Amino acid sequence: MQKLIITAALTGAEVTKSQQPNLPVTPDEIAEAAYACYQAGASIVHVHARDKEGNPTQSYEVYKEIKEKIEAKCNIIVQPSTGGATWHTPEERLQPVELRPxxxxxxxxxxxxxxxxxxxxxxxxxxxAKRMKELGVKPEIEVFERGMIENALRLVKKGLLDTPVHFDFVLGVPGACPGTPEDLMHMVRSIPPGSTWTVAGIGRAETPLAVMAIILGGHVRVGFEDNIYYHKGVLAESNAQLVERIVRISKELGREVATPDEAREILGIRR
Ligand code: KMH
Ligand code: ZN
Structure with missing residues (x-):
């Protein structure tokens, strides 16, 4: 089985400091959190930027600052969001791709x-998809509902997305696909052989779905974007604490954790 790739989704666009006081929002806080997650065993950081007021921004400049600050600390793979917040325009959302992450x-x-x-x-x-292909950026296909897999496979047919495709099943978002074991199994059975996949279980679905992914040969995303708690009603201390839990479980289950360079190898990313 491949080594386990752990992604830390540090900030997101929706969570606030009042909900999670340890949420990293400034470029320095985000870089510090990325480094702590790298030390804990994460090989990818999924990044959302915030402006000086703490609101979500897709500003090229802010993403640039964050990317440079993370890269000065470690070789973790930096994966900016092009999802942004629901109210961002597509043009705003695409800006961090111009950094060629x-x-x-x-x-x-x-x-x-x-x-x-x-x-x-x-x-x-x-x-x-076209712009990511032009700039040599590896897409992680975010799947919130089953039909989104088919949309991605249509991109492959049109030559806009290379295989093997890497999917992220984001399960448990209110209004989209729930985060049950059956839902994850249905997603996993729906992707072409040779694809890679990770799972981001939202809220209380985070740890159970992560355990399933470790056993099934998938990969795992955790972090405050998806879940701010360590246990029911108990806030997590940091993103790194959530990563540490996955590393512990994975080791107990006999699956080794990938370094960033091993994750690059698994995902076919050339630096
Ligand atoms: N914040 C969500 C509306 C992504 O990062 O690519 C979208 C999102 C997906 O978080
Ligand atoms: Zn995101």
Missing amino acids: EMATLSCGTCNFGSDVFMNSEEYIEKF
Whole structure:
């Protein structure tokens, strides 16, 4: 079985400091949290930027500062979000891709997102995929609903996405696919052989789905973007604490954890 790739989703666009006081929001805090997660065993950081007021931003400049600060500390793979917040325009969302990061997310369909709608029209999915391909950025396909897998496979047919495809099943978002074991199994059975996949279980689905992924040969995403608690009603101390738990479980289950360079090898990323 491949070594386990752990992604730390540090900040997200929705969580606030009042909900999770240890949420990293400034470029320095985000870089510090990325380094702590790297030391704990994460090989990818999924990054959302915030402006000086702590609001989500897709600013090229802020992502640049964050990327440079993380890269000054360690060789973890930096994966900016192109999802941003539900109210960002597609043009805003695409900005961090211009930094030519090694990876970026690519959401492959529209769904409800709490009381909002997360819009991803075919036109913009294709635009995002085309630009990532031109710049040599490896997409992580964000799948919130089963049909989004088919949308990604259509990109492959159109020559806009290379195989093997790397999927992230984001399960448990209110308004989209729930985070049950059956839902994860259905997703895993729906992707072509040779694909790689990770799972981001939202809220209380985080740890159970992570354990399933460790056993099934998938990969794992944890972090405050997806879940701010360590136990029911008990806030996690840091993103790194959530990574440490996955490393411990994985080792107990006999699966080794990938370094960033091993993750690059598994995902076919050339530096
Ligand atoms: N914040 C969500 C609306 C991504 O990062 O690519 C979208 C999101 C997906 O978080
Ligand atoms: Zn995100």
